[in-house]
Each structure stands twice: as C-alpha cells, then as structure tokens.
Amino acid sequence: MTAARVRSGGRPTLEEVAARAGVGRGTASRVINGSPRVSDRTREAVQAAVDELGYVPNRAARALAANRTDAIALVVPEPETRFFAEPYFSDIVRGVGSAMADTDMQLLLTLVGSDRERARLAQYLAAHRVDGVLLVSVHADDPLPDLLEQLDIPAVISGRRSDHETLPSVDSDNLEGARGAVAHLISRGRRTIAHITGRLDVYGAQCRVEGYRKALATAGLDSDEQLMVSGDFTEEGGRRAMARLLDHRPDLDAVFAGSDVMAAGARQVLRERGLTIPGDVALIGYDDSAIARHMDPPLTSVRQPIEEMGRAMARLLLSEIAARRPGEVRPLQRPQIVLPTELVTRFSS
Amino acid sequence: MTAARVRSGGRPTLEEVAARAGVGRGTASRVINGSPRVSDRTREAVQAAVDELGYVPNRAARALAANRTDAIALVVPEPETRFFAEPYFSDIVRGVGSAMADTDMQLLLTLVGSDRERARLAQYLAAHRVDGVLLVSVHADDPLPDLLEQLDIPAVISGRRSDHETLPSVDSDNLEGARGAVAHLISRGRRTIAHITGRLDVYGAQCRVEGYRKALATAGLDSDEQLMVSGDFTEEGGRRAMARLLDHRPDLDAVFAGSDVMAAGARQVLRERGLTIPGDVALIGYDDSAIARHMDPPLTSVRQPIEEMGRAMARLLLSEIAARRPGEVRPLQRPQIVLPTELVTRFSS
DNA sequence: AGCTACGGTGGGAGCGCTCCCATGCGTGAT
DNA sequence: ATCACGCATGGGAGCGCTCCCACCGTAGCT
Numbered sequence: 001m002t003a004a005r006v007r008s009g010g011r012p013t014l015e016e017v018a019a020r021a022g023v024g025r026g027t028a029s030r031v032i033n034g035s036p037r038v039s040d041r042t043r044e045a046v047q048a049a050v051d052e053l054g055y056v057p058n059r060a061a062r063a064l065a066a067n068r069t070d071a072i073a074l075v076v077p078e079p080e081t082r083f084f085a086e087p088y089f090s091d092i093v094r095g096v097g098s099a100m101a102d103t104d105m106q107l108l109l110t111l112v113g114s115d116r117e118r119a120r121l122a123q124y125l126a127a128h129r130v131d132g133v134l135l136v137s138v139h140a141d142d143p144l145p146d147l148l149e150q151l152d153i154p155a156v157i158s159g160r161r162s163d164h165e166t167l168p169s170v171d172s173d174n175l176e177g178a179r180g181a182v183a184h185l186i187s188r189g190r191r192t193i194a195h196i197t198g199r200l201d202v203y204g205a206q207c208r209v210e211g212y213r214k215a216l217a218t219a220g221l222d223s224d225e226q227l228m229v230s231g232d233f234t235e236e237g238g239r240r241a242m243a244r245l246l247d248h249r250p251d252l253d254a255v256f257a258g259s260d261v262m263a264a265g266a267r268q269v270l271r272e273r274g275l276t277i278p279g280d281v282a283l284i285g286y287d288d289s290a291i292a293r294h295m296d297p298p299l300t301s302v303r304q305p306i307e308e309m310g311r312a313m314a315r316l317l318l319s320e321i322a323a324r325r326p327g328e329v330r331p332l333q334r335p336q337i338v339l340p341t342e343l344v345t346r347f348s349s
Numbered sequence: 350m351t352a353a354r355v356r357s358g359g360r361p362t363l364e365e366v367a368a369r370a371g372v373g374r375g376t377a378s379r380v381i382n383g384s385p386r387v388s389d390r391t392r393e394a395v396q397a398a399v400d401e402l403g404y405v406p407n408r409a410a411r412a413l414a415a416n417r418t419d420a421i422a423l424v425v426p427e428p429e430t431r432f433f434a435e436p437y438f439s440d441i442v443r444g445v446g447s448a449m450a451d452t453d454m455q456l457l458l459t460l461v462g463s464d465r466e467r468a469r470l471a472q473y474l475a476a477h478r479v480d481g482v483l484l485v486s487v488h489a490d491d492p493l494p495d496l497l498e499q500l501d502i503p504a505v506i507s508g509r510r511s512d513h514e515t516l517p518s519v520d521s522d523n524l525e526g527a528r529g530a531v532a533h534l535i536s537r538g539r540r541t542i543a544h545i546t547g548r549l550d551v552y553g554a555q556c557r558v559e560g561y562r563k564a565l566a567t568a569g570l571d572s573d574e575q576l577m578v579s580g581d582f583t584e585e586g587g588r589r590a591m592a593r594l595l596d597h598r599p600d601l602d603a604v605f606a607g608s609d610v611m612a613a614g615a616r617q618v619l620r621e622r623g624l625t626i627p628g629d630v631a632l633i634g635y636d637d638s639a640i641a642r643h644m645d646p647p648l649t650s651v652r653q654p655i656e657e658m659g660r661a662m663a664r665l666l667l668s669e670i671a672a673r674r675p676g677e678v679r680p681l682q683r684p685q686i687v688l689p690t691e692l693v694t695r696f697s698s
Numbered sequence: 699a700g701c702t703a704c705g706g707t708g709g710g711a712g713c714g715c716t717c718c719c720a721t722g723c724g725t726g727a728t
Numbered sequence: 729a730t731c732a733c734g735c736a737t738g739g740g741a742g743c744g745c746t747c748c749c750a751c752c753g754t755a756g757c758t
Contacts, residue, residue, distance in 0.1 A: 011476055013714055024738035029716065039736065056476035060418065061714035063409035064743050074458070084443065086639060090433040097427070097460035109423070109458045111446035127360055127405035264643050289639070290435060294613050296645040362744055373708035378746065388706065410744035413713050 012053040021049035032057060068325075071106040072132040072317060075121065075144070078113035082233055083137040085261070086289045087306055092136060092158070095310020103318060105131070118144075125151055132317045134158070135167075140201055154320040156313045159204055160336070168320060168335035170312045172304040174204045177341030178211025181284045181302050182256050184343055186219045190254035190282055193221070196231040196241040196266060198258040205233075208258050208286065227252065231262040238265025246273060253281060254349075260285035260292045260301055267295065267348075283348040298346035305339050312337050361402040370398035381406060417674075420455040421481040421666060424470065424493070427462035431582055432486040434610075435638045436655055441485060441507065444659020452667060454480070467493075474500055481666045483507070484516075489550055503669040505662045509685070511552055517669060517684035519661045521653040523553045526690030527560025530633045530651050531605050533692055535568045539603035539631055542570070545580040545590040545615060547607040554582075557607050557635065576601065580611040587614025595622060602630060603698075609634035609641045609650055612697075616644065631698040647695035654688050661686050 018028035023042055030038050031046035038046075049055070063069050074096060076083065083089055100107055108130060112118050125133070125147065132154035138145060140161050148155040149166065157169045185193050195212045198205030209228070216223045226248045231237035238257060242265065245252060255270075257263035263285035270281055277283050277297055285292050288303035316337065367377035372391055379387050380395040387395075398404070412418050423445060425432065432438055449456055457479060461467050474482065474496065481503035487494060489510050497504040498516065506518045534542050544561045547554030558577070565572045575597045580586035587606060591614065594601060604619075606612035612634035619630055626632050626646055634641050637652035665686065 014716095015714075018738095025714095026716085026718090026739065027737055030737090033716085037736065042736080054472075054475070056472055056478075058413070058476075058714050059478055060409045060412035061743090062716075064407070064413050064745085065714075065716040067716090067743075069409065078443070078446070084439040086435045089439045089442075093438075093458065094427070094433065094460065097458070098462075101460075101462070101466055107458045109442065109446070109456045111443065111450075113447075113450070117450060123403075123405055126403070127407075129405075129408055291639055291643045294640045294643060363746095364744075367708095374745085375708055375747085376706080379707090382746085386706065391706080407744050410713090411746075413715085414744075414746040416713075416746090 011058070012055045014055075014057070017046065017049045017053055017055045020053060021045040069129060069131050070104060071108050071130050072100075072134060072314075072321075073108040073110045073124075073130040074134045074136070075110045075112060077137055077139075077142075078111045078117075087287065088137075091306035092310040092313075095307040095312075096134060096314045097310075098307075099311040099314035099318070105318065122147060125153055128153070132156075132321045134313050134317055140203065154317060154324065156317040156320065158309060158313055159202075162203055165336065168316050170309050170316060170337045170339070171204070172306075172309060172339050172341050174207035174341075175211040175214070177286070177302040177304070177343075178208035178256065178258075179215045180211075180341070180343050181286070181300075182212050182215035183218070184300075184345070185254045185256065185282055185284065185349060186215065186221070188282065188349060191221060192227070192249065192252045193254040193256060194227040194229070194245045194249065194252045196229055196238055196245070196255060196257040196262050198231065198233045198262070200230060202233075205258055212256060224249070231258065231265065233259050233262060235261050235265040238262030239269050240265075242266035242269040246270075246275075254283070255281060256284045258286050260287045260289045260295075260299060263299055263301075263348075264291050264295060267299075277348050288344050292344070292346070295348070297348050300346045300349035301344050303342045303344050305341070309339055312339065360407070361404045363404075363406070366395065366398045366402055366404045369402060370394040418478060418480050419453060420457050420479050421449075421483060421663075421670075422457040422459045422473075422479040423483045423485070424459045424461060426486055426488075426491070427460045427466075436636065437486075440655035441659040441662075444656040444661075445483060445663040446659075447656075448660040448663035448667070454667065471496060474502055477502070481505075481670045483662050483666055489552065503666055503673065505666045505669070507658060507662055508551075508553055514685065517665050519658050519665060519686045519688070520553070521655075521658060521688050521690050523556035523690075524560040524563070526635070526651040526653070526692075527557035527605065527607075528564045529560075529690070529692050530635070530649075531561050531564035532567070533649075533694070534603045534605065534631055534633065534698060535564065535570070537631065537698060540570060541576070541598065541601045542603040542605060543576040543578070543594045543598065543601045545578055545587055545594070545604060545606040545611050547580065547582045547611070549579060551582075554607055561605060573598070580607065580614065582608050582611060584610050584614040587611030588618050589614075591615035591618035595619075595624075603632070604630060605633045607635050609636045609638045609644075609648060612648055612650075613640050613644060616648075626697050633698050637693050641693070641695070644697070646697050649695045649698035650693050652691045652693050654690070658688055661688065 014028050015025055018025045021028060023046060027038060027042060028046050031043050096107060110121060112121050133148055134156055136158040138157055138161060145157060145167055155167055157167045160169045160171050182193055197209055200206055213223055229241040229244050231241040255266055257266055263283055267283060270277055275281050283299060285299045285301040288301040292299040292301040363377050364374055367374045370377060372395060376387060376391060377395050380392050445456060459470060461470050482497055483505055485507040487506055487510060494506060494516050504516055506516045509518050509520050531542060546558055549555055562572055578590040578593050580590040604615055606615055612632055616632060619626060624630050632648060634648045634650040637650040641648040641650040
C-alpha cells in the first residue's frame with residue numbers, strides 16, 4: 001500500500017528519504033540514529049538524501065514508536081518568588097539551555113503554583129510525558145521528589161534537601177562560601193561578626209550557618225548565639241534581624257547576611273542608626289545579585305555559579321537518561337555535584 | 350488483531366477505556382475531546398472509565414494522528430542579556446505560564462544564541478514541531494518574524510518592531526509611560542528636563558523619546574536637542590550620557606532615563622559631581638526593576654505590566670492557533686495589544 | 699406503512715517512526 | 729569446494745491516537 005506514495009507537499013518522511021537513497025526504511029532509520037551497523041556507502045547515500053530533502057524526523061512519530069519523548073521538564077514551584085528573583089531563574093535557564101543546545105532534547109518549562117497544578121503535574125509525570133525532570137528550589141517536605149523516585153523517572157535536584165540527599169543533585173558549596181566570607185571579614189580585622197540567617201528549614205541556609213561557625217572557630221572567636229538571628233530571606237526580615245542584633249550586641253563590627261536582600265534590609269537599619277558601612281560595620285551578602293552591585297556602598301557578596309549549576313544539572317540528567325536507554329553502557333556520573341562559590345569583594349567590607 | 354489485547358502493566362490506552370465503558374474507540378475519543386455528538390449516558394460511562402483507569406491521553410500518538418503538537422515555543426534571543434535581567438524574563442514566563450495553566454498546551458523554552466542555533470530553530474519551525482511561537486525581544490532586523498510569516502506559523506511578538514507591525518503583538522504604552530513620567534517631573538516644578546535614551550533602533554526607545562517630547566510640548570517647555578543623549582541601555586552608557594548632559598546643560602534640574610540601569614549610571618555621575626537627588630536633580634528610570642527599589646535614594650520608575658503582557662501574548666497566540674483549527678469559528682482577537690504602564694513614585698523625584 | 703433524515707455509534711485506515719525478524723550475501727574455516 | 733557464521737539490509741508489525749465513512753435505529757414526514 002505504501003508503495004505508491006506520492007511526494008506530498010508537506011515535510012518529507014523517512015520513507016521518502018529511503019526511496020531517494022535507494023535503501024529500505026530500516027536502513028535509513030539506522031543512519032539517522034547513528035547506528036554503527038551500516039556500511040559507509042549506504043550511510044553517505046542516506047545522508048545525501050536527508051540533506052537534499054531537508055528531512056527532519058517527526059518527533060511525535062519517533063516518540064510514539066520508541067516510547068520516549070526526547071523532552072525534559074524544568075519544574076519551578078511558582079509561589080517561590082525568591083527563585084524568580086535575579087539571579088536564579090534566568091541563570092539556571094541559561095545554563096540548562098546551553099547544556100542542551102547540542103542535544104535534540106526539548107526543554108519544557110513547568111510552573112507549579114496551586115495544588116491543582118501540582119496534581120496535574122503528577123498526572124503528567126505518571127503518564128511519562130517527559131524523559132526526565134529538573135527540580136529547582138525544592139522544600140524539604142515537598143512530595144514531588146519522592147513521587148519521581150517512585151515513578152522511576154530520572155530527576156536531578158538543585159540544592160540538596162539534606163546531607164543525605166537521595167536524588168542526584170547539584171549544589172553550591174554553601175558552607176565554604178559562608179566560611180570564606182566570614183574569614184574575609186576576620187582578615188580585615190573584624191572581631192564581632194553577626195550572621196543574619198535565611199530560613200533554617202532550607203538546607204543551604206543551615207550550611208551557611210555552619211560555615212559561619214567554622215570560620216569563627218578557626219579564628220578562635222566568640223560564637224555568641226546572640227550574634228545569630230534569622231531574617232527569613234526577606235528584606236523586612238533583614239531589617240528586623242539587624243535591629244535586634246544592634247539592640248543585643250551594639251558592639252558588633254561586621255554582619256554576614258545569608259542573602260543580598262536581607263543585607264539590603266540590614267543596610268537600611270544601619271543607616272538609620274547612623275552607622276557607616278564599612279566604617280562602623282562591614283556588611284557581606286550572598287547571591288551577588290543586582291542589588292549587591294547597585295547598593296550604596298556596593299555590597300561584597302558570595303557568588304554562586306548558578307549558570308554552571310544549571311549546566312551541570314542538565315548534563316547530569318541527560319547522562320542519567322542515557323544510562324537507562326537500552327544498549328547504553330556509559331558509566332553514570334557521580335550523582336552529587338557541589339560547585340565552588342566565589343567571594344566578590346566590593347566596598348561594603 | 351487488536352481484539353485480544355491484554356491489560357498491559359503500563360498506562361491505559363483509549364482502547365482500554367472504550368472497552369471498559371462498553372463503547373467503541375471512536376466514541377471514547379469523542380468524549381475525551383469534548384465533541385457534542387455524544388449522548389449523555391455514553392459520555393458519563395466513558396468519563397467514569399477514564400477516572401477509574403486514570404487515563405491520560407498519549408501526547409505523541411495524538412500529535413501524530415492529528416498533525417499538531419499542542420506545544421508552543423517561547424523563543425528567547427540569548428545574546429540579549431538585557432532581556433534576562435529583572436524584571437523581563439521571569440515575569441514574561443510567569444505570565445505565559447499562568448495563561449497556559451488551564452490549557453494542556455506545553456511551553457517549550459528555546460534559547461537561540463549562536464547562528465548555528467538559529468539555523469536549528471529555523472529547521473525546527475519548518476518541521477512544524479510547535480503549534481505557535483512567542484517571540485520576545487526581537488530586533489528590527491531579525492529575520493525570524495518573516496520566516497514565521499512565510500511558514501504560516503502562528504506567532505506573537507512582544508514589543509512592536511515599528512508602528513506598522515505586521516505580526517500580532519503585545520506591547521506596553523511606551524509613549525504614554527514616558528509622557529507620564531516627564532509630566533510628573535513638570536508637575537513637581539522641574540523645568541529643564543533631560544532624557545537619556547535607549548538605543549534608538551529599538552522602537553520602544555523611540556516611543557519613549559516621543560513621549561518625552563510630547564510632555565515638554567504640552568507644558569510649553571524647551572526641547573533642546575542638547576537635553577537628549579543616548580545611553581544605549583547600559584550603565585556605562587548612562588554614566589557617559591549624564592556626564593555629557595551636565596557638561597552641556599549644567600542648568601538641568603531633572604533627568605528621565607530610558608531604563609533603570611541607565612539611571613543607575615546617571616546617579617553615580619550626579620553624586621560624583623556633588624549634586625543631590627532629588628534636591629538638585631530629580632531622576633526617573635524605566636522598568637521598575639530591583640535596582641530602582643534598592644537605589645539610594647529609591648528611584649521613581651515606570652513600571653510595565655510585564656507579567657500581564659506575557660499573559661496577553663499567550664492568550665493571543667492560543668486564540669490564533671484555535672482559529673486555524675478546522676471547525677473553529679471563534680473570532681480572532683484584535684492582534685495589536687497595547688497595555689498601560691504605571692509610574693511608581695519613590696524618592697528620587 | 700413506507701420513505702427520508704439525522705443523531706449516535708463502531709471501527710478501518712493511517713499518521714511516521716522504531717523494533718525486530720527474516721533474508722541474502724560475503725567471508726573464513728574445514 | 730562446502731558449510732557455517734555474521735554483517736548489512738528490507739520491510740512487517742505495531743506504537744495510540746484522530747479522522748472519517750458506513751451503519752444502525754428512531755423520529756418525522758407523506
């Protein structure tokens with residue numbers, strides 16, 4: 001039946017490519033998918049036909065026949081506005097995008113906000129409509145990661161949820177980043193260093209606390225609990241925390257904030273109380289966002305290699321997916337990647 | 350042959366749903382696709398079977414059979430770093446996402462950087478692998494829009510390329526936004542108002558110039574060409590422009606910058622020269638970005654409803670796609686949408 | 699009663715691909 | 729020269745769906 005197919009006006013099919021190259025459909029398919037079991041002559045003939053016809057495989061047909069989608073989803077929890085702020089979101093996307101540029105995988109963007117959308121996503125995943133999932137900004141109690149493990153869908157998470165993360169993950173070295181920042185303050189002669197922490201149910205925030213403590217301990221400095229207040233990652237939280245710190249420990253000479261936004265809040269209070277930065281109090285933030293660059297004075301901050309993290313996530317996921325495809329023997333990458341941070345020194349410290 | 354299909358361990362198929370509901374495959378399909386030509390009894394029976402089995406249509410099969418993809422692409426030109434800065438990218442994505450939340454359309458994110466990637470995208474589009482395209486941050490000389498028109502692929506563009514845009518578009522009212530900002534300065538008693546423009550090959554920047562001029566004309570104020578300098582949308586450009594303005598017109602008492610980033614550059618120069626904001630010179634930016642909120646003093650700025658624009662783009666595209674589907678008679682939306690801006694007043698003005 | 703009309707329905711064909719089995723041929727061992 | 733083996737190849741079957749045509753039954757008409 002298929003014999004007398006006329007060259008339709010539409011896109012060329014594999015069948016047409018095969019006919020033009022004078023080979024069978026199966027052989028053409030082999031060439032296009034890079035199978036080694038094809039002679040060089042044949043390969044060239046098919047390749048020529050592909051080029052002449054401008055053949056592009058039909059994704060849907062391929063997906064249907066091979067039972068895969070050649071797509072991965074980047075799942076973003078929407079209420080998490082922090083993630084949408086610079087620099088996270090766009091940099092992650094860029095990193096992921098660059099890692100996928102040479103692949104013919106598609107990147108699906110999935111924002112999950114309401115519970116209804118979460119349910120939809122779960123259904124989505126259960127229907128195996130993507131080959132893998134990139135999960136960013138996950139809370140410790142989010143059921144999504146477990147769901148993914150149950151469904152046996154390859155997934156990579158950004159930022160570990162704890163120190164015994166089960167999913168493959170990419171994180172930055174929060175402990176070391178914080179330690180370095182505080183060590184820097186110490187090297188500049190600061191001795192009474194406070195820390196405005198993020199929400200401590202976030203593992204990364206815990207690590208930063210640890211780094212802070214470690215730096216103090218190394219220098220043999222006081223690690224008074226009154227020097228540590230939570231700022232909840234918000235500007236208002238940073239303000240409140242700073243006020244409280246000054247009330248309890250007016251002798252402090254430096255503040256390490258767990259985020260630039262909190263540092264901005266802290267700065268306001270410092271100003272209000274007539275304290276100069278860095279004269280009276282040195283200030284360091286975390287994230288190296290636009291706020292840090294444009295603050296007055298410009299804020300020293302810890303930069304995470306977000307784009308690089310996105311790239312690493314994508315690569316990890318792709319290798320994870322490839323490893324599960326039949327015939328592949330490519331060794332799995334080490335599934336827990338921790339990338340180094342960098343202290344960007346400006347005038348606030 | 351298909352008769353004796355065993356209930357496989359995998360996802361249920363339409364066939365299984367039909368069998369369970371005691372109807373034919375065609376009827377089950379009709380119910381799932383919301384066709385009106387089904388009796389209520391049957392509809393309920395099928396719906397019940399769907400629920401019990403947890404049936405989710407196989408996207409690939411549907412795409413293959415119906416020759417559509419149920420996916421749209423958000424195409425982002427990568428070198429355009431300005432777009433990736435707050436607030437554009439994330440807000441557009443959120444808007445688009447929210448408009449698509451109730452659809453079962455997928456959002457594909459496509460970053461095009463190098464020419465190779467551009468070529469790939471063109472191939473992609475030629476192969477009709479998406480039902481429509483959302484184009485953001487397009488330059489006047491970008492060949493992509495024309496390609497899309499040629500291929501007859503539904504597309505919506507953000508920001509008109511000129512005042513006779515041919516593609517459906519969503520834009521904010523740059524002219525009115527600028528006019529309002531300058532009028533605000535005038536109402537505060539400013540009389541010698543300069544404008545640091547963006548790159549004038551960007552249509553939006555031209556509109557802002559027009560708005561600036563219009564406001565001055567309305568108030569019967571001087572519109573000296575020396576009061577207008579290009580800042581190229583960069584911070585350094587803003588600095589240079591400000592310096593030049595002060596050299597030529599040291600008597601100016603207000604500056605309207607075409608972006609917050611340029612305003613930040615301008616602010617630095619004003620400070621360096623010992624001028625106070627807003628005492629000596631009032632300053633207004635454009636975009637209402639994080640920079641504006643955290644500048645010292647906080648910067649009055651023109652806010653564009655970016656998220657709303659994203660939503661509008663998605664809606665426009667979806668209606669465009671629906672209109673081309675056979676059987677649909679839904680009227681097309683007006684294809685040129687211009688959304689109002691809002692002046693966010695802070696302390697710099 | 700006999701005819702048409704039409705809403706509701708079942709299922710064949712086919713979308714374009716991958717998978718896999720069967721076929722044919724060349725090669726080396728005997 | 730003969731046999732067995734293996735590599736390159738062709739093409740059938742089938743992935744799960746939509747489209748469409750044929751069919752059935754009932755209602756409304758003459």
